[in-house]
Amino acid sequence: MKAKPRGIPVVKKFFRETPEGIEVIASRCSRCGSYFFPVKKVCPHCLDETMEEVPISGKGTLISFSVSYDGLRGIKPPYAFGYVKLKEGFMLFSLLTDCEPFEEKLKIGMPVEMVIEEMGEDFYGNVLYTYKFRPSEDQS
Amino acid sequence: MRKTAVVGAAQTPFGKLYERDTRDLAEEAVFKALKDAGARPSDIQVAFVGSGGMDPTTPMMIGQIALEQLGIKGIPITRVENACASGSNAFHLAWLAVQTGMYDVALALGVEKMSTPTPEQARMAMRLGGGDALLEGSMGLFPPGIFAMIAQIYMEKYDCRREDLAMISVKNHKHASLNPLAQYQKEVTLEEVMNSRQVAYPLGVLDCCPISDGAACAIIASEDAVKRFSSKPVWIRASVQVSGTYEDLDDLRPDTTQRAGFQAYEMAGVGPEDIDLAEVHDCFTFAEIMHYEDLGFCNLGEGARYIREGKPFLGREKPVNTSGGLLAKGHPLAATGIAQVYEIVQQLRGQAGPRQVEGARIGLTHNGGGFRHGDVGIVTVHILER
Ligand SMILES: [Zn+2]
Numbered sequence: 344m345k346a347k348p349r350g351i352p353v354v355k356k357f358f359r360e361t362p363e364g365i366e367v368i369a370s371r372c373s374r375c376g377s378y379f380f381p382v383k384k385v386c387p388h389c390l391d392e393t394m395e396e397v398p399i400s401g402k403g404t405l406i407s408f409s410v411s412y413d414g415l416r417g418i419k420p421p422y423a424f425g426y427v428k429l430k431e432g433f434m435l436f437s438l439l440t441d442c443e444p445f446e447e448k449l450k451i452g453m454p455v456e457m458v459i460e461e462m463g464e465d466f467y468g469n470v471l472y473t474y475k476f477r478p479s480e481d482q483s
Numbered sequence: 484m485r486k487t488a489v490v491g492a493a494q495t496p497f498g499k500l501y502e503r504d505t506r507d508l509a510e511e512a513v514f515k516a517l518k519d520a521g522a523r524p525s526d527i528q529v530a531f532v533g534s535g536g537m538d539p540t541t542p543m544m545i546g547q548i549a550l551e552q553l554g555i556k557g558i559p560i561t562r563v564e565n566a567c568a569s570g571s572n573a574f575h576l577a578w579l580a581v582q583t584g585m586y587d588v589a590l591a592l593g594v595e596k597m598s599t600p601t602p603e604q605a606r607m608a609m610r611l612g613g614g615d616a617l618l619e620g621s622m623g624l625f626p627p628g629i630f631a632m633i634a635q636i637y638m639e640k641y642d643c644r645r646e647d648l649a650m651i652s653v654k655n656h657k658h659a660s661l662n663p664l665a666q667y668q669k670e671v672t673l674e675e676v677m678n679s680r681q682v683a684y685p686l687g688v689l690d691c692c693p694i695s696d697g698a699a700c701a702i703i704a705s706e707d708a709v710k711r712f713s714s715k716p717v718w719i720r721a722s723v724q725v726s727g728t729y730e731d732l733d734d735l736r737p738d739t740t741q742r743a744g745f746q747a748y749e750m751a752g753v754g755p756e757d758i759d760l761a762e763v764h765d766c767f768t769f770a771e772i773m774h775y776e777d778l779g780f781c782n783l784g785e786g787a788r789y790i791r792e793g794k795p796f797l798g799r800e801k802p803v804n805t806s807g808g809l810l811a812k813g814h815p816l817a818a819t820g821i822a823q824v825y826e827i828v829q830q831l832r833g834q835a836g837p838r839q840v841e842g843a844r845i846g847l848t849h850n851g852g853g854f855r856h857g858d859v860g861i862v863t864v865h866i867l868e869r
Binding site for chain 1: 606607610617618619621622623624625627628631632633635636639680681682683684685731732733735856857
């Protein structure tokens with residue numbers, strides 16, 4: 344999944360720029376196949392610098408979710424968030440989008456897909472972007 | 484293992500104490516603990532000071548500064564920061580210091596000032612810093628959110644209703660109404676909790692612990708040193724600290740408390756059935772339901788029934804959070820773990836007044852801290868016996 348968002352990344356190491364746009368990346372150990380997010384250098388299982396940078400598939404299922412009624416700088420309440428289990432097999436925390444009304448649209452175990460979207464501004468007024476997940480039709 | 488005991492314990496009032504600062508909260512707790520033990524400052528050989536540093540003016544070497552006020556100086560003093568478990572972790576290290584045989588008398592202090600500059604700023608600091616800030620905090624996760632997500636799965640899987648969560652808050656506020664040091668000494672009704680302002684679905688504001696200021700202190704001595712003090716010793720049968728494993732969990736059920744509890748029972752040579760009362764980490768109502776199961780007070784999936792049947796109420800089978808817990812006594816982060824010890828010590832000495840658990844012989848404390856990747860960062864469990 345690639346996107347051309349406005350602004351700067353909320354955390355630089357979550358993303359990679361390619362000619363076609365921005366993508367979210369993880370580390371995969373080329374020896375044991377374990378995934379790590381965010382990217383890192385050493386695999387704790389193999390205890391070696393065996394990591395390769397790979398784009399995240401962006402497809403997964405929603406493990407659980409909640410809705411915050413308190414805001415956070417740059418995130419207006421109410422907003423939904425959850426843990427997602429990616430197709431690659433690892434778990435990730437994320438904001439959820441395109442999911443109102445929450446009580447109808449969000450279900451534990453539902454398929455979700457990743458998008459890159461704006462997430463407010465930083466202290467200096469820069470527009471931030473981040474990854475989020477939204478309900479998906481794709482059952483695969 | 485060396486036999487060790489708590490010989491002194493004290494707690495300041497908890498609450499939004501706008502007129503007080505870190506120093507005078509620490510001064511009061513240490514002074515009262517020394518008095519309680521009948522100890523002199525020169526009796527203390529080593530000290531560990533829990534501080535989450537929530538107040539931006541909390542200085543480096545807060546331990547040195549806090550203890551010098553009572554003339555405790557020259558000895559090794561170390562600050563301990565482990566999120567909401569900082570205090571119990573300081574207590575664990577004080578115990579460990581005596582266990583090694585290097586020291587005979589150790590002091591543990593926990594102090595936290597959260598209401599300055601404003602309670603709102605503390606809330607924001609907790610949002611970002613309560614866990615893995617880079618990966619989760621800055622991305623919108625905050626402490627009630629993690630327990631809300633765990634609760635959502637649990638409530639789908641097991642027999643647990645919204646009113647079961649609310650009943651935890653009702654119980655702990657009822658207990659706190661009997662505790663003159665508690666932040667909220669007023670009972671709340673089931674309806675008030677269920678209709679309280681939403682924070683993180685399904686948790687309302689009365690399902691969440693408040694922003695609090697306070698301090699607590701305990702003095703620990705080896706068996707040989709116990710006779711130097713005038714108080715009645717309360718023996719430490721187990722002291723355990725574990726960290727999270729941060730595995731990918733499809734059911735979002737952290738096993739940190741289970742592991743710490745199991746190790747503590749093994750160390751003490753007792754089981755859950757031997758525990759007369761417990762202070763557990765009820766940062767949010769749902770957490771307490773989960774901890775009944777994790778600590779073996781009931782089976783997996785039966786936590787909601789346990790509160791529904793009233794078993795953890797004062798005067799019933801196994802009173803939990805007789806102090807009012809984090810929910811109603813208050814939760815000044817680093818003070819909490821030692822305040823739990825203070826409550827159990829009062830109970831085992833028979834000094835708990837209107838909230839006394841009759842005939843209490845063995846008590847347990849459980850303190851958690853931080854969150855990351857669906858797991859709790861730190862858990863400590865202590866088992867005390869009179
Ligand atoms: Zn590997």
